[in-house]
Amino acid sequence: MKRNSILAALALTIASLAVSSGAQAQQGPKPEQLIKWRQSAYQVIAWNNGRIKANVEGTYNKEEVIKAANTIAALANSGLGALFAPGTETGKGWHDTTVKPELFKPGSKVGEYASAFSKEANELAQVALLGDQAKTKEQFGKLGKTCKACHDDFKNKE
C-alpha cells in the first residue's frame, strides 16, 4: 500500500509537470496575434512612409520627417522577424496574411532583405537630421527599393 501511494504520488507529479510544461509552451502569443502585430507594424511603416513622401514631394517640414524616419528606423530595428515565427505561414490577423510561403523556406533571402531595410532606414533617420529635401528624397528612394524587393518576392497582392 505504501509503495502504491508513492507510485501514485509520483504519477501525479509527473502528470502535473507534463501539464505545466504544456501550458508553458503555450504561453507565447498565438499565431493570429503575431500576424496582427506584423500587419500593424507594416501599417505604421506605411503611415510614416506616406508622411515622408508628402514632405519630399511637397512642402518640407524637417521635424515631421525626422519623427517619421525615426519611427520607421525603430521598427526596422525592432526585430520584426519574431512576428514571422513558425506557425504564422497562414492565418488571419486583421485580415488573411499576405505573406508567401517562400519567405519561410530555408535559404530564402528574407534575412538579407531585412538587413538592407534596416540599413537604409537607419541611414534615412541620419539624413533626415540634415533637413535637406533633395537628400532625404534620394535616401527615401533607396529605402523604397528595399521594401519593393522584399514585397516582390514574399508578399501576395492584397
Added chain:
Amino acid sequence: MKRNSILAALALTIASLAVSSGAQAQQGPKPEQLIKWRQSAYQVIAWNNGRIKANVEGTYNKEEVIKAANTIAALANSGLGALFAPGTETGKGWHDTTVKPELFKPGSKVGEYASAFSKEANELAQVALLGDQAKTKEQFGKLGKTCKACHDDFKNKE
C-alpha cells in the same frame, strides 16, 4: 457679346479653382485610414510592451529590451495626435474606434497625457541602455501609469 464671353470664361475659371481646391482638401488620408493607423500604432506599442514585461518579469535580454523600448519611444514621439484629427471621433478602422468623445473636447487633458507618455518612454529607452532589470522594471512601471491614465479617461473598453 465679347464682355459676356470674358465673364463666362472668368466664371468657368473660378468654378474650376473651387473644384480643384475642394479636391485638394480631400487629398489627406480618410478618417477610416487614420483610425486604422492609430489602432495599428497602439498594437505595435502593445507588442513591445509585452516584450518588455516578459523581460522584466523573467529572463532579461538587454538587446531585446532596447529594441522594444526604442520602438515605443519612437511611436510616442511620432506625432500620434495627427491620427486623432477632427472627423475621427467615431468610425471604423480595423474595428470600431474605442476612443471616447471627451478626448476631442477643448480643454481635455490629452496633450498633457501625451507629453507624459513621451517623457517616460524616452526615459525608458535611456534606462534600457543600462541593461539593469530592476531599473528597467521601475521605469516600465512609470510608463505604464501614463498609459493607464489616458486609457481611463479616453478609451472605452473593447
